[in-house]
Amino acid sequence: MLNVLSYNECTASCNFDDLPDGLEAKYNRYEPNRNPFLLPREFLHELFDRYHIPEHTQQWLIHGIEAIEQDAVLFHFTKFLVDDMCSARNRCDETHYTNMTPGCMKEYGELYSFLLLLACVNPSMQRLQERSVPKAYYEQIPHQPLKVQLEKLVLHGDAKVHDFPWVMNFYTCSIFLLDRFYFIPYRFGDSFTMFRHVETHEVIALAHAGEEFRSDGQRNGINDVYDPEGSFTTEWQENDIFVIANRINPMGFVEREPTPILKAEWVPVLEQGNMLLALHIPAGPGYTPDRLKNSMAMAIAFYDQYFPELAIRGFWSASWLYDTRLGLVLDNESSNIVHIQRQFYNYPTMEGDGMLRYEVFGDWKADPVLNPGEWTTSLQKAAAAYMKTGARFNTLSMVVLSEEIEKIGLNPYIKASDIEEFLQTVDSHIKGS
Template sequence: MNQKLEYKACIDYCKFDQLPKGIEEKYATYEPDNSEILIHRDFLYGIWNQYNIPEDKRELLLSALEEIEKDSVLFYFTKFLVDDMCSARNRCDEDFYTNLTPGCMKKHGDLYSFLLLLSCVVPSIKQMENRGIPKEYYEKIPHQPLKNQLEKLVKSNDTKVSDFPWDMNFYTCSIFLLDRFFFIPYRFEDNFTMFRNKISQRVIALRHAGEEFRRDGQRDGINDVFDKKGKFATIWDENEDFITANRINPMGFVEKETTTINKSEWDTVLEKGDTVLAFHIPSGPGYTPDRVRNSMELAIEFYQEYFPELTIKGFWSESWLYDTRLSLILNESSNIVQVQRQFYNYPIFEGDSMLRYETFGDWKADPDSILLKTSLQKAAAEYIKSGRRFNTLSMVVLKEDANKVGSMPYITNEDMRRFKEIVDSHLQ
C-alpha cells in the first residue's frame, strides 16, 4: 500500500482502545513504509530458537503476526506506530505509549502490544548501526524484557505486556547500560531553574511561583498530609537585575525564606525544556558514589560521540532512594545515604508508595502486618509507626559536576543542619 491513508480513516477502522496524545500530528509527517512484512521471519525464527519456544507458541505468534500483516489498514498504521516509537525516546517525545489493543483484531488482539514492541527491534538496530554505535552497547538490550515476556507466554499463556512504557525503552534500543546504571534522554519539565555563580561555581535552584509547600518544605498534601497553619506559596519576583524566589535546599526541601540573586553574577544552567539523561538504577550491588560517577562520565562521552545532536545538560531521576529522611534512620556510611549526598535533591508530588513497595513488597504495605526482616525494614517501619511519612524525591546532577560525584558537589554542612531543623516540622 503506497498511498497514504487518512488518519481518521485508520483509527475509525482499527478501533484502538487508546492512542498516545499528539499522535495525529506525528502521523501528518509520516512517510509510508512500503515493506510487505512487519517482522522479518529470519529474526523471528532466531528468537524462537534462542529461547526454545515450543511449536504451539510459535504457531500462535505467527498466526497473530499474520493477522496484522493481512489486514491492510491495521498493517499500514502499525508500521507508522513502529516508525514513531523507534525515534520517540531520542526526540524526548511527549507521546506516552502504553498497551494498545486494536478492536479490528478478532483473534489475537491480546498479542498486539507484544508484537508491536517486537517489531521495533530490527529497525532500531539498523538505526544503531547507522550511527556507528558498537554492537556491544545494544545487542543485549532488547532481550531484557523479551526473555521474560516469552517465558510468561510459554509457562502460563500470559500475553500481557506488564509495563509497556518501560519495556519500550529496551525494544527500541533507546536505553543504554553504561557500567552500573541505565541512561535514556529525557526532557526536563519540573518547575524550577538552576543557576551557577560565575565566580564561586556554586549552584542554586530556585522554585517557580505558585506552588504550596508545608513548613517542612514538602508539597502540601503529599501522602494526604496537609499543613493548614504553616504552609506557604512559592514566589518568583524578577526585574532587570535581580531574582527573588524560594531556594530548593539540595537536601530535598523548599525553603520558606526567599533568596535573592544578582542576575549578572549567575548563569542559567538548567531550565524547563532542556534535555537531560534519565538515570535508572538496576537492582544489584555497586550502588556507590564511585560507580555513579564512572557511569555518568561514560554516559557523557557516549552521547557526545553517538548522539551529538542532543545537548545534554545533566542527569535527572526520581526514586525512593533519594528521600533524605532515610539519612535519619540509616548509618551515615550506608550507600543509600552516601549516594544521596552527591545529588541536588528536590521534592516532587510523590508520596511513600515506592518506598513501601521496594522495602516491604507492596505499594500500600502496612508495616504492622508484615514480618520485618532487614534493618532497613525495621527502621522504616518504626519511622512510619511514629506518625511520620517518607517521600519519593527527584535529583539533578549537572553535566559539569559529574566528575565531582563523590565529593558532595551541592550539599553543604549548613544544608544538612537546616534539613534536620525543619524535617517533620509540620507535625510539631
C-alpha cells in the same frame, strides 16, 4: 490507496481499544514504507532458536503476525506506530504508549501489543547502526524484557505486556546500560531554574512562583498530609539586576525565606526544556558513589559521541532512595543510600511514599504501622519505627549537572549548613514548630 487514507479512516477500520493522544499530526507527516513484512522472518526464527520456543508457540506468534500483515489498513497503521515509537524516546516525545488491541483482529488480538514492540527491535537497531553505535551497546538491550515475555507465552500462554511504557525503552533500544546504571534522554520540565556563580561555581536552584509547600518544605498535600497553618507559597521577583525566589535546599526541600541573587554574578545552567539523561537503577550490588561517577562519565561520553544533537546538560532521576529522611534512620557513615544522596541536588516532588512501601515492604499500600509484620532487614525495622511516629517518607527527584561528575564522592552540592537546616526543618509540620 493507503497513502490517502486519513487518520480517522485508519483508526475507525482498526478499532483500537486504546490509542495515545496526539498521533494524528504525526500520522499526517508519516511517509509510508513498502516493507512487505512486519518482522523479518529470519529475526523471528533466530528468537525461536535462541529461546527454544516450542512449535505451538511459534505457530501462535506467526499466525498473529500474519493476521496483522494480511489486514492492509492495520498493517499500514502498525508500521506507522512502529516508526513513531522507534524515535519517540530520543525525541523526548511525551506520547504515552501503552497496551492496545485492535478490534479488527478477531483472532490473535491479545498478541498485538507484544508483536508491536517486537516489530520495533530491527528498525531501532538499524537506526543505531546508522549512527555507528557499536553493537555491544545495544544488541542485548531488547532481550531484557523479551526473555521474560517469551517465558510467559510458553509456560502460561500469557501474551499481556507488563508495564508497556517501561519495556518500550528496551524494545526500541532507547535505553543504555553504562557500567552500573541505565540512561535514557529526558527533557527537564520541573518548576525551578538552576544557576551557577560565575566565580565560585556554586550551584543554586530557585523555585518558580505559585507553588504551595508545607512548613517542612515538602509539597502541601503529599501523602495526603496538609499544613494549613504553616504552609507557604513560592514567589519569584525579577528585574534587570536581581532575582529573589525560594531556594531549593539540595537536601530535598524548599526554604521558606526567599534568597536574592545578582544576575551579574549568577548564570542560568538548567531551565525547563533543557535535555538531561534520566538515570534508572537496576537491582544488584554496586550502588556506590564510585560506580555512579563512572557510569555518569561513560554516559556523557556516549551521548556526546553518538547523539550530539541532544546537548545533554546532566542527569535527572526520581526514587524513594533519594528521600533524605532515610538519613534519619540509617547510619550516615556506612549507608550507601545516604552516600549516594549526598552527591545529588535533591528536590521535592508530588510523589509520596508508595514507592518506598513497595520496595521496602513489598506492597504499594503496605502499612507497617497498622500491620507490623515480621520485618527482617534493618531498613524495614528502621523505616517502620519512623512511620510509627506519624512521619511519612517521600519520593524525591535529583539533578546532577555534567560539570559536577568529577566531584561525585565529594558532595558537590550539599554543605554542612544545608544538612543542619534540614535537621531543623524536617517534619516541622507535625512537630508544631
